[in-house]
Structure formats: structure tokens, C-alpha cells
Amino acid sequence: MSPDTTASQLCVSLRNLSKTFYNNGRSLTALLEVDLDVRPGEFVAIIGPSGCGKSTLLRLVGGLLSPSQGRVLIRGRSPQDAQKEKEVGFVFQDPGLLPWRTLLGNVALPLEVNRRARRSDPADAMPLGKHAGRRGTASHQAPSPRDLLALVGLAEFEGYYPWQLSGGMQQRAALARSLAFGPSLLLMDEPFGSLDELTREAMRYELLRLLQGAGGEGHPIRHGGSPTAWEPWPGRAGYERTVLFVTHSIPEAVLLADRVVVLSSRPGRVVADLAIDLPRPRPPSLEEERDFQSYTSRLRHLLREQAPEPHALEARTPGHAVHG
Numbered sequence: 001m002s003p004d005t006t007a008s009q010l011c012v013s014l015r016n017l018s019k020t021f022y023n024n025g026r027s028l029t030a031l032l033e034v035d036l037d038v039r040p041g042e043f044v045a046i047i048g049p050s051g052c053g054k055s056t057l058l059r060l061v062g063g064l065l066s067p068s069q070g071r072v073l074i075r076g077r078s079p080q081d082a083q084k085e086k087e088v089g090f091v092f093q094d095p096g097l098l099p100w101r102t103l104l105g106n107v108a109l110p111l112e113v114n115r116r117a118r119r120s121d122p123a124d125a126m127p128l129g130k131h132a133g134r135r136g137t138a139s140h141q142a143p144s145p146r147d148l149l150a151l152v153g154l155a156e157f158e159g160y161y162p163w164q165l166s167g168g169m170q171q172r173a174a175l176a177r178s179l180a181f182g183p184s185l186l187l188m189d190e191p192f193g194s195l196d197e198l199t200r201e202a203m204r205y206e207l208l209r210l211l212q213g214a215g216g217e218g219h220p221i222r223h224g225g226s227p228t229a230w231e232p233w234p235g236r237a238g239y240e241r242t243v244l245f246v247t248h249s250i251p252e253a254v255l256l257a258d259r260v261v262v263l264s265s266r267p268g269r270v271v272a273d274l275a276i277d278l279p280r281p282r283p284p285s286l287e288e289e290r291d292f293q294s295y296t297s298r299l300r301h302l303l304r305e306q307a308p309e310p311h312a313l314e315a316r317t318p319g320h321a322v323h324g
């Protein structure tokens with residue numbers, strides 16, 4: 001990153017970011033003096049030992065928590081301003097779908113809430129006409145909930161209730177819901193963490209497809225250039241899609257990311273920032289290649305230096321999930 005790159009040119013800029021929680025007279029520092037820049041269009045994965053502050057970091061970026069020290073900027077503005085503009089989408093480990101609503105009803109929920117908010121307090125909700133659409137329309141046409149479900153391959157299931165669907169399908173619906181306003185920044189906190197291994201692997205490739213284009217082949221993500229012609233993830237004019245992705249799976253991080261940021265054990269500090277220089281599109285066969293495996297083993301080493309029990313990173317800790 002050149003030194004004259006200003007915060008407003010970056011999608012996310014974290015400076016000297018620390019977070020200390022105070023509970024019952026005790027303090028716990030979750031995150032310490034984190035500096036991190038994410039350029040527009042980048043996919044950055046964050047890995048680190050359990051409890052090192054990964055979710056805290058994501059919640060700070062999303063404006064769900066405020067920093068104890070330092071600052072968070074999203075395109076040069078506060079997370080709260082970015083939230084107001086509906087620029088940020090969240091996907092958590094728990095899909096968090098409402099059981100009494102159909103899939104379509106769940107995906108439509110953010111838009112309904114926004115419409116209601118506009119009626120009661122117009123200053124608090126995003127006027128959807130504010131952003132020019134990318135497909136040549138004068139005003140921002142939010143994708144319809146049906147379009148979003150089709151995007152994640154769930155068009156036929158719009159009338160189903162969450163409990164009638166597999167975990168993977170529920171998580172795809174949660175992803176569709178997070179795209180309701182065409183966010184330019186997607187924050188994903190172990191989104192596939194509660195899925196079985198096979199579904200989880202399939203979901204990685206689903207996400208790559210969503211980021212790369214129809215079929216996942218021939219539509220590489222462009223970095224710093226103009227947006228791709230076919231846009232599977234409905235975005236906004238002049239915005240590139242950027243992802244901050246927390247995972248405890250090293251292969252997942254390497255497969256998906258342009259950079260993998262490694263945090264130390266608590267309090268989380270950035271101990272490595274590794275560029276993943278693998279070509280896109282990334283087919284499943286890539287995982288067998290030497291370059292891929294050398295990245296995963298490098299990251300494994302880095303993590304071992306952080307965690308007393310390296311295997312704890314690969315195993316999911318039951319009940320461990322600080323969401324939101």
C-alpha cells in the first residue's frame with residue numbers, strides 16, 4: 001500500500017484499534033492495537049486462535065461495537081454512517097432465519113424493515129433511489145428478494161420454512177438476505193462454521209461462484225480495475241465488492257482470500273498478513289497443488305506459534321460462538 005493512499009480510497013482502514021470489555025469490575029482486552037487496510041475489491045480472511053478477538057474485530061468494523069482506542073473507517077467514514085447507507089452486509093455462523101417466515105419472507109425482511117423505518121423516520125432509512133444502479137437504471141434498483149434467492153440457487157424453495165431446509169440451504173438464504181441492499185462490504189463471521197465438512201466445502205465454491213460470476217469460470221474478480229460486466233453480487237455504482245471473512249479453516253482461507261491476516265492469541269494483534277498469490281478462478285483441483293499446500297502449511301506454522309493447542313483450531317468448539 002503506498003503511503004499516500006488515503007483512508008477514503010480504502011474500503012476498510014483500522015488504526016491502532018483496541019477493544020477492552022469491562023464486566024463485573026474485571027477488564028478483558030480482546031483486541032490490541034490492530035492496524036489493517038483493506039482495499040476495495042479485496043477478499044481478506046482473518047484467522048487466529050479461538051477467543052483471540054476475530055468476532056470482536058468484525059463487530060467493530062460493522063459498528064456493532066465501539067472501539068476502546070483507535071479508529072475504524074469504511075471508505076473514510078464511520079461504520080455507523082456506512083450502516084445508515086446500508087453499505088455493509090453481515091453473515092454470521094448462525095443463519096438467524098425467523099422460523100415463522102418462509103425463505104422469501106426472511107430474505108425480504110431487511111427491505112420491509114427499511115420501508116417501515118422510512119415511513120416512521122425517513123432520516124433513519126436508506127432511500128433506495130440514492131445510489132445509481134449498476135445496470136444502467138437511473139435509480140438504485142434493489143434486487144428483489146426473489147432475485148436474491150435465485151442468486152444462491154434457492155429459487156424453488158421460496159415457500160419453504162427454514163426448518164424444512166438443510167443447514168447449507170439456510171446459510172445460503174442468510175447470504176441472500178445479507179445482499180438485500182447491495183452492500184459493497186460483506187462481513188462474514190465463520191459463516192460455514194456450523195455446517196458439516198462436505199457442505200462446508202461446497203459452500204466455499206458457492207461463494208467463489210457468487211464472487212466470480214456465473215459458473216465460477218471465466219469471470220475473475222478484478223482488482224482495482226473496472227467492475228466485471230456480469231455481476232452476480234448486486235452492488236452499487238462505482239463500488240467493488242469487498243469481503244472480510246473470519247474462519248478457523250486454513251484451506252478455506254487460502255482458497256477464498258487475496259490475503260490472510262493472522263491474529264495472535266488474546267489479545268488479538270496482527271502477527272502476519274500473507275498475500276495469497278494464486279490465480280483466479282480457483283477450481284477444486286487447486287487444493288491439490290503445491291502452491292496451495294505451501295500456503296496452508298505456512299499458515300499452520302504461524303498459527304501453531306500462537307496457539308498452545310494447534311488442533312483446537314481445526315475442531316469446532318461446541319457452543320463457542322459470540323455472534324452479532
Ligand SMILES: Nc1ncnc2c1ncn2[C@@H]1O[C@H](COP(=O)(O)OP(=O)(O)O)[C@@H](O)[C@H]1O
Binds near residue numbers: 021023030050053056
Ligand atoms: N460482549 C462481551 N463482553 C465481554 N467479553 C467479551 C464480549 N465479547 C467478546 N468477549 C471476550 O473477548 C474475547 C474475544 O472474543 P471473540 O472476539 O468472540 O473471539 P473469537 O471470535 O476470536 O473466538 C473472548 O475472551 C470473549 O470472551
Ligand SMILES: [Mg+2]
Binds near residue numbers: 055056189321
Ligand atoms: Mg468468533
